[in-house]
Amino acid sequence: MRILVTGANGLLGGFLVPELSRHGHEVLATGRGPCRLAPNALLPSACYLPLDITDGVEVFDTLRRWKPDHVVHAAAMTQADPCEQDPVACWHVNVTATRFLCSAAEAVGAAMTYLSTDFVFDGESGPYREDDPTGPVNIYGASKLAAERTVLAMKGRRAIVRTVLVYGHSDNIARSSLMTWVRDRLTAGASIQVVGDQVRTPTYAGDLARGVRLQLESGEEGIFHISGADVLTPWEMALRTADLLGLDATLMTRVDASTFSQPARRPLRTGFVIDKARRLLGYEPLSFEEGLARSFGTHSE
Numbered sequence: 001m002r003i004l005v006t007g008a009n010g011l012l013g014g015f016l017v018p019e020l021s022r023h024g025h026e027v028l029a030t031g032r033g034p035c036r037l038a039p040n041a042l043l044p045s046a047c048y049l050p051l052d053i054t055d056g057v058e059v060f061d062t063l064r065r066w067k068p069d070h071v072v073h074a075a076a077m078t079q080a081d082p083c084e085q086d087p088v089a090c091w092h093v094n095v096t097a098t099r100f101l102c103s104a105a106e107a108v109g110a111a112m113t114y115l116s117t118d119f120v121f122d123g124e125s126g127p128y129r130e131d132d133p134t135g136p137v138n139i140y141g142a143s144k145l146a147a148e149r150t151v152l153a154m155k156g157r158r159a160i161v162r163t164v165l166v167y168g169h170s171d172n173i174a175r176s177s178l179m180t181w182v183r184d185r186l187t188a189g190a191s192i193q194v195v196g197d198q199v200r201t202p203t204y205a206g207d208l209a210r211g212v213r214l215q216l217e218s219g220e221e222g223i224f225h226i227s228g229a230d231v232l233t234p235w236e237m238a239l240r241t242a243d244l245l246g247l248d249a250t251l252m253t254r255v256d257a258s259t260f261s262q263p264a265r266r267p268l269r270t271g272f273v274i275d276k277a278r279r280l281l282g283y284e285p286l287s288f289e290e291g292l293a294r295s296f297g298t299h300s301e
């Protein structure tokens with residue numbers, strides 16, 4: 001398949017581009033500005049092109065020239081607080097640019113897979129199934145839900161892959177995450193407060209990349225929840241991180257999310273039920289411990 005990926009310089013992109021390329025797909029990795037993928041991520045059959053998805057003309061030109069069979073749209077403004085502070089920019093990147101990509105994909109007959117988030121839910125009753133009612137509590141979640149609706153209204157083949165708290169380390173990127181923060185603070189001997197009343201199903205980025213590949217190879221349409229299977233609080237994730245790395249967990253204090261005031265409200269209990277992806281795609285994630293071990297290089301891939 002000829003697959004165009006947006007957001008290739010991001011956390012998922014660092015895993016997805018090599019995952020697709022190694023499985024025999026021809027990949028056009030696109031990102032904002034120069035390529036930040038590791039050179040071996042493009043082997044054996046991927047290339048890179050700068051593409052700002054908010055430039056509608058550039059989006060149409062790129063898809064017309066390259067004629068992909070499939071677009072995987074992973075680029076987004078992904079941090080909830082900047083989205084809350086600049087909703088216009090958030091809507092432009094997350095919603096308007098998704099419209100450009102959907103129209104261009106329709107024009108060239110490409111299928112679309114759109115990456116979305118657990119933040120489309122209100123967090124009152126997670127873990128969630130695909131058909132549970134949505135109800136975002138912040139601008140980021142609302143923008144991703146609006147983009148989902150644009151994708152679902154497309155005429156061509158389309159799928160939504162929702163995911164949760166992605167972590168991992170590839171050759172090009174080591175984006176900070178709860179787990180890297182815990183490692184760095186405890187290694188420095190600093191005390192930290194960690195939230196114990198939120199619930200998530202953290203997702204190893206390598207699993208997410210494989211899940212996306214399985215979805216697009218299957219031709220299945222609709223919404224898929226693709227995450228880890230372990231239902232954990234940040235506190236539990238932090239404890240397991242400290243344990244794996246042999247760090248001093250007594251430096252950590254368990255607190256409620258209400259302790260922190262952040263610009264964007266967070267849904268309290270999310271996480272996903274992944275039965276549909278297991279059944280229809282054959283998706284099976286690593287355990288959280290295995291994902292952590294791969295992320296911190298204590299286990300080789």
Ligand SMILES: NC(=O)c1ccc[n+]([C@@H]2O[C@H](COP(=O)([O-])OP(=O)(O)OC[C@H]3O[C@@H](n4cnc5c(N)ncnc54)[C@H](OP(=O)(O)O)[C@@H]3O)[C@@H](O)[C@H]2O)c1
Nearest residue numbers: 007009010011012032052053075076078115117163165166
């Ligand atoms: N990470 C998570 O925990 C998580 C959880 C749920 C859902 N998701 C969803 O999964 C997808 C992938 O996330 P990720 O973790 O890979 O996020 P990420 O590391 O923040 O990557 C997002 C990428 O989008 C790019 N981007 C932003 N604006 C752009 C523009 N105008 N034109 C082209 N590229 C642009 C960014 O470019 P720069 O690198 O230049 O900034 C970045 O490389 C996103 O759709 C996100 O909403 C992520």
